[in-house]
Amino acid sequence: MELTVTQLRKELSKALDAAKAGEDVIITERGVPVARLCAVESASLLDKLEADGLITPPAESRAVPRLPEAEAAKDALSSLLSRLRR
Template identity: 50%
Template sequence: MEVAVSALRAELRQWIETARSGQDVVVTERGVPVARLVGIESADLVARLERDGLLTATEGDRPAAEPERAAGAARAVSGLVRRLRR
């Protein structure tokens, strides 16, 4: 879905709701795409990472990780999340 900058300014709340509902909104200026408005799907982050091939689902139950290894994995994941938020 596309919207001109002027229409976005005039109807911002409506376009935010559109993005929140899951539709991407491409913002155009004089017919040229300049930005994309997308909803934040924090609840579906793991599913999206799996879909994009950045994360693979485990098969079956995993044993609990050793404390040192778990701490290292937490740092690696937090670094990934920081990069994704930029």
């Protein structure tokens, strides 16, 4: 679809509907194309990469386990830092 700037002002909702439908809307000024109105892709990067076949989703959701040793080390580090700051 091609519209002049004046036509775009009058028919903005029509141009937006066309863009939403996947059609490129070329805006011209005195016969010269100056802009293109097109739909915004709202898919996330991961969805896009998956659709292109570049990545595959995980077979199952996995939570990262919290190890008791890591919690103890975190507590020890916090204790040490608080003593050093005094």
